[in-house]
Amino acid sequence: xxxxxxxxxxxxxxxxxxxxxxxxxxxxxxxxxxxxxxxxxxxxxxxxxxxxxxxxxxxxxxxxxxxxxxxxxxxxxxxxxxxxxxxxxxxxxxxxxxxxxxxxxxxxxxxxxxxxxxxxxxxxxxxxxxxxxxxxxxxxxxxxx
Numbered sequence: 001x002x003x004x005x006x007x008x009x010x011x012x013x014x015x016x017x018x019x020x021x022x023x024x025x026x027x028x029x030x031x032x033x034x035x036x037x038x039x040x041x042x043x044x045x046x047x048x049x050x051x052x053x054x055x056x057x058x059x060x061x062x063x064x065x066x067x068x069x070x071x072x073x074x075x076x077x078x079x080x081x082x083x084x085x086x087x088x089x090x091x092x093x094x095x096x097x098x099x100x101x102x103x104x105x106x107x108x109x110x111x112x113x114x115x116x117x118x119x120x121x122x123x124x125x126x127x128x129x130x131x132x133x134x135x136x137x138x139x140x141x142x143x144x145x
Contacts, residue, residue, distance in 0.1 A: 001131060001135075004135075005138060010142060011138060014091040016096060017089045017092040018092060018093060018096040018101055018104050018106070019031045019089065019093065020103070020104060022036075025057075025109070026057035027057065028086075028089060029057070029059070029062070029083070030057050030088060031061040031079075031089045032079075032083070032085050032089065033046060033065070033076075034046045034050060034087075035079075035085035035088070035089075036049040036076050036084065037066065037069060037076065039075070039079060040071050040072060040075065042071060046065060046066075049065050049068075049069075050065070062080070063077070103126060103127075105127065106123070106127075107125040107126075107129075107134070108123070108125075109122065109124075109137055109138065109141055110122050110123070123137055123141070125137060
């Protein structure tokens with residue numbers, strides 16, 4: 001999808017955090033850990049490991065994953081302790097709640113008005129789907145432009 005749509009400029013991909021603490025009490029902290037890893041160029045690596053092993057959501061596991069990713073541990077830990085990304089994650093969570101998002105992953109597909117203002121979401125895809133399902137939805141939106 002990235003190669004066919006994002007890199008060609010047909011689609012813009014924007015990631016928003018939506019930590020579900022009612023399901024995983026450490027989800028918010030995990031989102032922070034991913035962003036702190038991102039300061040060292042390892043956001044997606046940390047994100048994917050945390051999402052794949054959601055049972056491993058504790059401070060010790062964040063540290064272990066940071067070690068496995070060969071992050072500068074003192075920098076990573078300082079970022080977590082400062083809560084550098086907490087406000088941003090809270091804003092994303094509030095935005096998701098306003099949009100009626102209840103689970104992850106959720107994808108909003110929309111169009112950017114000619115005025116260049118905010119994207120207007122016109123389709124919601126809930127859950128992990130195949131490339132062909134995303135492709136169909138994206139092509140339908142592009143055809144409506």
